[in-house]
Amino acid sequence: MERRKVGILGATGMVGQRFIQLLSNHPWFEIAWLAASDRSAGKTYGDACRWKLDTPLPKHIAAMTMQPNVPEGTVGELPKIIFAALDADIARELEPKFAAVGCAVISNSSAFRMTPDVPLVVPEVNADHLALIEAQASRRENGGKGGYIVTNPNCSAIGLVMALKPLEERFGIESLFVSTMQAVSGAGYPGVPSLDIMGNVVPFIKNEEEKMQEEVGKLLGRLDGRKIEMLDAKVSAHCNRVPVEDGHTECVSIKLRKKATREEILAAWNEFLPLQGQHLPTAPSQPVEYDDGVDRPQPRLDKMRGNGMAATVGRLRECSLLDWKFVVLSHNTIRGAAGAAVLNAEVLALLGKLDKLDVAVTPAVAVMA
Ligand SMILES: NC(=O)C1=CN([C@@H]2O[C@H](COP(=O)(O)OP(=O)(O)OC[C@H]3O[C@@H](n4cnc5c(N)ncnc54)[C@H](OP(=O)(O)O)[C@@H]3O)[C@@H](O)[C@H]2O)C=CC1
Numbered sequence: 001m002e003r004r005k006v007g008i009l010g011a012t013g014m015v016g017q018r019f020i021q022l023l024s025n026h027p028w029f030e031i032a033w034l035a036a037s038d039r040s041a042g043k044t045y046g047d048a049c050r051w052k053l054d055t056p057l058p059k060h061i062a063a064m065t066m067q068p069n070v071p072e073g074t075v076g077e078l079p080k081i082i083f084a085a086l087d088a089d090i091a092r093e094l095e096p097k098f099a100a101v102g103c104a105v106i107s108n109s110s111a112f113r114m115t116p117d118v119p120l121v122v123p124e125v126n127a128d129h130l131a132l133i134e135a136q137a138s139r140r141e142n143g144g145k146g147g148y149i150v151t152n153p154n155c156s157a158i159g160l161v162m163a164l165k166p167l168e169e170r171f172g173i174e175s176l177f178v179s180t181m182q183a184v185s186g187a188g189y190p191g192v193p194s195l196d197i198m199g200n201v202v203p204f205i206k207n208e209e210e211k212m213q214e215e216v217g218k219l220l221g222r223l224d225g226r227k228i229e230m231l232d233a234k235v236s237a238h239c240n241r242v243p244v245e246d247g248h249t250e251c252v253s254i255k256l257r258k259k260a261t262r263e264e265i266l267a268a269w270n271e272f273l274p275l276q277g278q279h280l281p282t283a284p285s286q287p288v289e290y291d292d293g294v295d296r297p298q299p300r301l302d303k304m305r306g307n308g309m310a311a312t313v314g315r316l317r318e319c320s321l322l323d324w325k326f327v328v329l330s331h332n333t334i335r336g337a338a339g340a341a342v343l344n345a346e347v348l349a350l351l352g353k354l355d356k357l358d359v360a361v362t363p364a365v366a367v368m369a
């Protein structure tokens with residue numbers, strides 16, 4: 001099968017680098033276009049990026065020239081699929097420009113997650129919400145070229161909803177309380193100053209608690225025609241930054257609508273295999289893995305389960321305030337960001353939603369300075 005050409009916007013950042021890592025040998029997608037800020041445009045990727053991952057930067061990627069961060073002016077053809085890893089303010093300005101020329105914009109940013117006609121998707125949880133793309137087709141600013149924006153959630157919300165979805169399906173969720181311990185890579189590069197985080201815990205991450213609370217409502221909400229009915233449950237989040245490199249850990253207490261035994265809850269997680277048989281390259285075979293070790297999950301030991309795409313759950317026990325409590329861990333830049341977006345793109349490919357894009361941009365004739 002010929003691989004589809006893709007671009008990465010924000011390619012030099014922490015999430016952008018994960019995109020490079022996950023897409024360099026992807027069987028369905030081929031990296032053909034890279035862009036970041038104006039500071040990077042015109043440089044080779046190798047010169048523009050401070051590569052921070054523990055696998056080598058592929059030589060052919062290091063040699064690629066960074067393109068301008070707008071659809072116009074690309075040297076050569078603009079790919080129809082753009083993975084975006086930009087700060088929210090920049091994403092708000094740039095992502096619609098790519099959708100308007102007919103690209104599928106697979107975004108990591110929070111800019112449009114709560115926009116009613118933009119799907120906010122974790123494929124194992126709510127792939128049906130991708131139908132909202134059709135609602136975007138009628139937007140005037142999308143220019144009738146079939147372009148659209150699809151988003152994945154906040155990195156802490158992703159691990160949480162993976163653990164919650166099987167419980168919501170079988171027992172219903174009335175309320176929950178979650179307290180996070182979030183890795184420093186979640187703040188991008190260079191991120192939190194070392195003197196603030198070494199030997200310390202910072203009990204504040206800007207807008208994080210609000211995002212977690214509202215995104216859980218949309219992710220576990222019900223698609224009703226062209227809108228999402230939010231989940232009717234109370235969600236309260238405390239978010240903390242801890243001196244961990246990668247992997248967000250979350251302590252959850254939950255009240256269910258229907259009583260459930262420990263065995264029923266474990267079965268719900270174990271039997272949660274919504275993508276089984278779809279053969280998606282990035283999908284973990286067991287999306288929610290329960291570990292019955294007394295002191296698991298731990299970021300150093302468990303973040304790479306399912307190639308960094310599984311959520312590991314442990315320490316299920318009764319809660320004296322609500323019904324049950326447990327711990328969930330997921331890799332924040334893989335499952336929580338780039339891997340989530342790649343999996344969204346794989347589902348879009350499977351659904352044929354990458355086939356009708358009509359990208360028409362006049363390529364620049366001159367090679368950039
Ligand atoms: N890190 C994480 O765990 C997660 C991050 N996200 C989200 O993903 C997005 C990216 O995060 P992250 O990779 O950590 O951030 P970084 O700060 O590490 O990277 C930011 C990227 O944006 C580029 N950029 C900066 N300014 C502009 C501009 N004006 N135009 C175009 N590109 C620009 C940078 O390019 P340059 O090198 O040229 O400056 C760089 O490629 C954010 O929205 C973040 O909230 C989502 C989930 C998890």
Ligand SMILES: N[C@@H](CC(=O)OP(=O)(O)O)C(=O)O
Binds near residue numbers: 109110185186
């Ligand atoms: N704020 C998250 C990462 C992130 O970028 O989240 P969002 O995609 O919602 O902006 C963290 O610090 O760990």
